[in-house]
Amino acid sequence: MVLFLVIPGEGRTGRRSHGISFALKRGIFRSKKKHRWTKIILSGIRNRRISGKRRLLFSSGNLSGSRKERRMEYRGNILVVDDEVGPRESIRMIMKPYHEIQTAKSGAEALQKITDESFDLVTLDLNMPDMHGVEVLKRIKEKKQEIEVVIITGYGSLETAQQAIRYGAFDYITKPFNIKEFISVVNKAICKKRLQDRVGTVISDLKSKGITDWSVIMNQGEPDPQGGTVPLGEAWSNCKNLSLLDFIKVLSRTLEAKNSNMHHHSERVNHYSMVVAEAMGLSEKEQEVLTISAFLHDIGKVGISNEILNKRGKLNPEEWTEIKEHPRRGVEILKPLCLPQEVLKIILHHHESFDGQGYPDGLKGEEIPLCARIIQIIDSYDAMISNRPYRKALSLDWVIQEIQSCAGAQFDPRIVKVFVDILTRQESLNLVGSS
Ligand SMILES: [Fe+2]
Structure with missing residues (x-):
């Protein structure tokens, strides 16, 4: 009925x-x-x-x-x-x-x-x-x-x-x-909200005890309804209504809650990435992998202090080294979830540059997974169109010029072309600045 x-x-x-x-x-x-x-x-x-x-x-x-x-x-x-x-x-x-x-x-x-x-x-x-x-x-x-x-x-x-x-x-x-x-x-x-609350409590509890190793956090667990503990990586399975993607959104939101610059960043990166993926004709399977990767690409930043993440001035070399660790750290954090290898590769390489000047491995051109190249450009776009404590959001015209000037250097020229076409048609696509 x-x-x-x-x-x-x-x-x-x-x-x-x-x-x-x-x-x-x-x-x-x-x-x-x-x-x-x-x-x-x-x-x-x-x-x-x-x-x-x-x-x-x-x-x-x-x-x-x-x-x-x-x-x-x-x-x-x-x-x-x-x-x-x-x-x-x-x-x-x-x-x-x-x-x-x-x-x-x-x-x-x-x-x-x-x-x-x-x-x-x-x-x-x-x-x-x-x-x-x-x-x-x-x-x-x-x-x-x-x-x-x-x-x-x-x-x-x-x-x-x-x-x-x-x-x-x-x-x-x-x-x-x-x-x-x-x-x-x-x-x-409601189930997602409840899981969100529980994940947040476990994370802050473990952090207050000085535990910052994320593989420990993912495996140590949270209280289950029967009073025992289950690994955090399996916690989502207690909420049978939730898919893995829902759980992943909970994780990314937990990360973003600690940093005001990042509110909804992963949701926007996912949204814009999907628009690009459709324009480029990526398969359904590739789009699924891209979605999970977009939500989790910066999860490795969760172990970085707020002082560094929210710093107004230039980062010193030690701080910069720590920031550059976040792709590797992200992969470590996510290992207990047994995600597809493609997802881990995308997360690991989302800061590689097309000309080989990126990190962590200095991969070049098509050595970099396609979805990582898409996230790289969208991630930069979202950073430029968002307000920061030290500057206002940049204008769309300026952002488009900047993206075009980086074609072939930081960004894949083919994706630049697709994305700039989308941005210039932005009224119909409702792709607007974040905040
Ligand atoms: Fe990142």
Whole structure:
């Protein structure tokens, strides 16, 4: 049995609701008893199949049944943000059996609640009169990066989906959606947040004990639900809803949380790399390898002190040597995860230069894996278009000239051509500066 939820609330923009959606609205407005209308909604859709589009973007994973979901060991704190009572209360009632739910009627109220209280997840409407959902998402992530956000919209577009990715949304769901899939996405996001918290706790705990050897950290483990310990590298398998890629995102976000310059850097590198990979016709398999590598390329920086990573002035030779160690260190950190060899090679060589002047091995030209050459250019691009404590983000024209001037030296000229073409068409691709 597949249940679809048609959430009321499309009327503001003039689109009339109809069918069950219309009946639900009548149920809502005719009922005076608190919450009675939600029972009408649920009884109205139970045992009925409603055709309609449903799309879950950039999320995958196994769907699990409602009874199984109900047995989840962790109840998350969720904030449901929607200016319209229908969708807001529908989502609240759907999620109530599984999680603690609060609601907010506007972007401003949501931001206030997030400042005052602790939440694991926010479900966020895009079209709100006081503040657009993407702006709310951006501000949530500025305030509390660790909170997961699921965007729910009746008017999804490629542009808003790209912005959602860029600002770190967990998922982007268009209405009407399948209830089971929605519950699964929310539970998966909660699971990821929980893993994030646990990984962060383990890392800071071990660091406070002076353990900075990452192979030790990956193998020493974290408390499991039964009170024992499991290796950190296997911790993700306790969250069965999470894929390896989800776990990898958790790791990269843990790294980025310690350095304000790096917030969402790996997500942006992944996003832009994928645009280049598609333009260059890379196979699906190559794109999978590139995605994992893009998220993890700088994981080796996790062992480098904040003083060095955030230093405003020039690095001294010792500091520079330490920075140059991060590709090798990254490979060491990731060994327990048994990732494909291609991924480790890409991470190891993402600072090689096309002319052989890079590090760690001074590889040249096509000796450098293609995906490493792609990450090399995107990594530099993202650094140039991002604000730094010592300078503002550089202009796109300047960045394009700089990238072109490095063709054949630092960068592969073929990738420079593809990427500059993409950048000059950036309006249609929504490739904009990071912050
Ligand atoms: Fe790097």
